[in-house]
Amino acid sequence: MDSDIVMVDDKGKRLDGRTADELRPMKIEAGVLSNADGSAYLEIGKNKVLAAVYGPRECHPRHLQNPTRAIVQCKYNMQSYSVGDRKRPGPDRRSVEISKIISEALEAVIQVELFPRASIDVYIEILQANAGTRCAGLTAASVALADAGIPMRDLVPSVAVGKANGHLLLDLNKEEDNYGEADLPLAIVPKTNEVVLLQMDGHMTREEFGTAMEMGVKACHEIYEMQKDALRRRYSTEADEQEVEE
Amino acid sequence: MDSDIVMVDDKGKRLDGRTADELRPMKIEAGVLSNADGSAYLEIGKNKVLAAVYGPRECHPRHLQNPTRAIVQCKYNMQSYSVGDRKRPGPDRRSVEISKIISEALEAVIQVELFPRASIDVYIEILQANAGTRCAGLTAASVALADAGIPMRDLVPSVAVGKANGHLLLDLNKEEDNYGEADLPLAIVPKTNEVVLLQMDGHMTREEFGTAMEMGVKACHEIYEMQKDALRRRYSTEADEQEVEE
Amino acid sequence: MDSDIVMVDDKGKRLDGRTADELRPMKIEAGVLSNADGSAYLEIGKNKVLAAVYGPRECHPRHLQNPTRAIVQCKYNMQSYSVGDRKRPGPDRRSVEISKIISEALEAVIQVELFPRASIDVYIEILQANAGTRCAGLTAASVALADAGIPMRDLVPSVAVGKANGHLLLDLNKEEDNYGEADLPLAIVPKTNEVVLLQMDGHMTREEFGTAMEMGVKACHEIYEMQKDALRRRYSTEADEQEVEE
Amino acid sequence: MSRSVVSEIRRNHIYELLRKGRRMDGREPLDLREISVETGVIDTAEGSARVRYGETEVIAGLKMAIGTPFPDTPNKGVLTTSMELIPMAHPDFESGPPGGDAIELARVVDRGIRESGMVDVEKLCITPGEEVWMCFIDIYSINYDGNLFDAAALAVVAALKSAIVPASNHDKGEDFPLPVTCVPITATMAKIENTLIVDPTFDEEMVSSARLTVTSDGNGDVRAMQKGKSGAFTVEEVNYIVDVAREKGDEIRKIIG
Amino acid sequence: MSRSVVSEIRRNHIYELLRKGRRMDGREPLDLREISVETGVIDTAEGSARVRYGETEVIAGLKMAIGTPFPDTPNKGVLTTSMELIPMAHPDFESGPPGGDAIELARVVDRGIRESGMVDVEKLCITPGEEVWMCFIDIYSINYDGNLFDAAALAVVAALKSAIVPASNHDKGEDFPLPVTCVPITATMAKIENTLIVDPTFDEEMVSSARLTVTSDGNGDVRAMQKGKSGAFTVEEVNYIVDVAREKGDEIRKIIG
């Protein structure tokens, strides 16, 4: 941690020109893959993420089947070339953990009781990583689920709030993250403001934590609008296509 | 092998003060874990061993099921911190072999024909190792089986007889083992003196081998008494508890 | 590539005395193992290869079963000591690929539709390797299949045509292969001259490729005669044995 | 942890009791079970502890060796944490490499230690860029009756606090205590219907909808958190849990001194 | 790729169309689908490309690092190629380490690159016997609708052509373009009944009996071949496919410039 680096200048601007509570530029597109039942492509800052959904379909392996509801199996994967040093293909401990908490967050909103014994499989591929990929992946995944027509109580926007050189900063990029003192990724159900994903590591006072939560929840609502917008564009495209076909 | 080390002094005492045919101090306690169907904790010298039994229960994987009898599946495991240099978690070739021969030795006394298709699972965890862990593990495992109420023809006490600097010595400790020329772990069914586990490596003349077998069988009977005593204490505790409850 | 090495001398002879289109000395023996349903041992030059067939038998793993026909599962394996530097036991990427293409080549001639749901398992073990093992293995495997009595449309002889220092040379040995510029392993169905295995790597002009194919097809017919001869010897031995028994 | 199901009757019993603010084992929602901590239980480890939260029992052991530092932290020792959910501990645990549950447990415990700076890893540097102390923390669940997060974290903290760096064995001067700067404590609350309870048992975990694990330091600052399971918390609930966890941190910190 | 089956009706429809020289998507036997090639799609890679053959989509990325050469080629850089058939791309693809299909794909693509000498690996030597550039080529299938061989090979060629060696990052002088000598192109034909078609879709692959993949260079020389599936080709068919593949090579070479 190099304290000479100034994370926020005297005009309140960060290294990339953002204010403390400003998201990186974000772009979401739904329905980008032909084989998957639903899919989404998302860019936020320099992150590039694909999410695809297959299901509800037969649950493999069988012993995971639940007779009363569907299970949600998310696989989060960083592609080899997505990071500075090449990552070996295949799951590592970090991706196993992230897959687990994203699965749990999505299960919180999917109406799993409608599909006993089934599996809803969510694949998140990180094409390019620049801090915040788990949140980007979850944000994309819930759009892909909606694109697949999976019944859900709500979408799940997600973002991280960080702390760097003493400042609480929304949605750290990689450069900021390298000097970060804390990171708090979270995801909410916007309709109720309930928290379905929450992690923290680093050092925050009790007060900072409270503030960071507020910043995160607020930003999730901004992301929620972009999610809905992506779906709106997707449905209108589909509608257009149908009109053309008719 | 450093021949300057004197394994037995002129008074017939070993480095730790024992005589040639003396066991290390031993302690067995039955019924130490609440989840397992049976369990035992054993210390012999500086070895610390836990054994737990689950079963008879459904056999996994299925293809190992035997339609006429239960199978005994022992897993012997050295915990990472139990030895000088940290051991990587997970089975290595040594533990696979030891698990196999302990399973076979236990199958010799368990009335497996009473439980067709079932599995009797025995877990041995070496918390701290100081030579002789396979024998300590087997000794503890048969107490755990009895604690679980698994019908058995007898208990299975086990001990190793070693040879160091030309002397046959019972129950080598690690220091002696480092200078050992041979090791002969065995286990018997005390009621019949039948041998159900037997290995040897090193160098013994035919005569030495015969003597070592005798020493081992005799010591197994001593261990047998301690096993029975542990079970007696366990049953009396249970009886006391029941009295209190009544 | 060292251009000073002369691959073909002015009399048209290769380093080992062969002409450009001459096979290495070859020996095939059918029925060499008692457990397998069919087997063959093959030497070509310094290659030593065993092939064994089990089946048609129940297909493992089950999910590979095909309800309309048998599947052919070949496992090509180089034994650890078969090459210059010891090879670690177990499949590597090369052997997975070779196993796949040999399986496919054999499926082309086996009457798989006669054995729905079954598996025909072919094991190829390279005891000693000296270039050309995949072709040697496939040649041996089809003899082993015939020895097992598996109904086939034809045998599958296989050989590679190479190019070294600008010369097209049949059946490169290891020394030639080290200086080779191209290699074209192929296998045919002799009755129809159809190609069931074909790979190439290196550099061949369009014309060279055509010539190499011709050389390969011609040599496969020579190998075919040796395959048939091995089976004839095998059947006559069996017949002799039966006479003796009677 | 996936095979077990709690019977409908038991589940309803837990619900009904909790609606009255009571629990199966007689505790109130904010009561911990009896906690016991023994250190120095493994002679072959550089530090070790056996911790019991009621019937839940774990052993943590620290082994140290000399290795090379990571290129980007040339003057820091290295910590790695593993968790083994051995089949001895529970009928649902299976042999094999760590699955998702064990990996999450290890990583959450690891973050609590790492992010609090509990171990002064700079003091574990021998020669910058060349030789540092490697700390292998291995945790074994011996008997599992809920709340492995807190038991595992406490066992690790106790093992580290009591650890001695085996310098003399490696000709690196005299042995010295592992340099420890603070005592991070991890406390978990589970949500059952609308009640939040600390230190859940196995049965309570089974019927709970969500879990929040919070690691706090001696100043009451937050060092690590992990939400688990597919239920949700309100923001108020999150804030409440953080406050309870800080209190429980103080309470437990007293136990291990 | 083994679970899917094409319905009898669909199969017969494909057969009938092909007997008339037509295909499901309106193409003729020797027509390629629309091919798109985008390079530089991954900032974190030294070279990258996203290639689409109709609905089939792959991304290839090159990562470079400094390593030691193989003892028998002390003055040559090292190339390795991996293919991941991720479950995102097709309902038949499963998680896990590469199976036979993925390994064959990676090895065939690798041979096309390696045997054509496309990358001048001697220029990737830094200090003979000590330091060379290691090239890790990773290919991910994003959406699979047939003919992964050609799409993957083209993505790799495009990624390599556009790659920059990150020398300055490693204090090895200035960055320079990856030294590329030629543009090998891979073209595959599938045999359905007695018709040979280029660039098969997934359905066409399913009903085809055999496949032949040919890599040719800018001179029309053959650099690599791989026959697949359990059907057979006549020698004449093989020769025909080689000639078509050389033509398609020229056609595709124009697309990527």
Place this chain on the structure above:
Amino acid sequence: MSRSVVSEIRRNHIYELLRKGRRMDGREPLDLREISVETGVIDTAEGSARVRYGETEVIAGLKMAIGTPFPDTPNKGVLTTSMELIPMAHPDFESGPPGGDAIELARVVDRGIRESGMVDVEKLCITPGEEVWMCFIDIYSINYDGNLFDAAALAVVAALKSAIVPASNHDKGEDFPLPVTCVPITATMAKIENTLIVDPTFDEEMVSSARLTVTSDGNGDVRAMQKGKSGAFTVEEVNYIVDVAREKGDEIRKIIG
């Protein structure tokens, strides 16, 4: 080795014969099958042997390389032994990494070689603490009809006895024979009902209750033992088997000279 079951009829037939002191293949209890030993069967190995005990057939090969010694034995070469129960050898054998049976076989064979000091590993030191010869002994079962322990052990002994250290290939002076000090021989007896037999076939192994494998050296001293299966031996039986194994050791030692 677990799937096969011997039919009730066959089992009873074996029992009845043995009660009369006879065996299915005409042998008496202490008769070995015909043993054949061929050495030098693999040119690419430093030493090799193909051994047949009746229809049981194994090949053992030794590969040598230069490596670094273990820190605690700086002046000793390194031996490692692997056993592969390849599916070619028996319908019960499956592909995959060695299971319990193969691991036990390899370790028992290894102990016989290692504990007898057959290979003079100190003569395999090139530079103490730096360079030693590594000996990789690989055993493949080619056809399995019982008693792999003895066949595998004999193949290894024969391979080692005939091995040449490839020093000149590694610029370490002239080639020399692998330094061998003695010829340990392994003999196994199986217990069927109350009869003890040597060199059991597959069927005999299937119906036997216990197995004892004994390695003895040229002086008749015991070097390694391994009991197997879930039956029991009396102490007298153990002593008897040790004596038979020493006799069989002498008998077999004559075969390989």
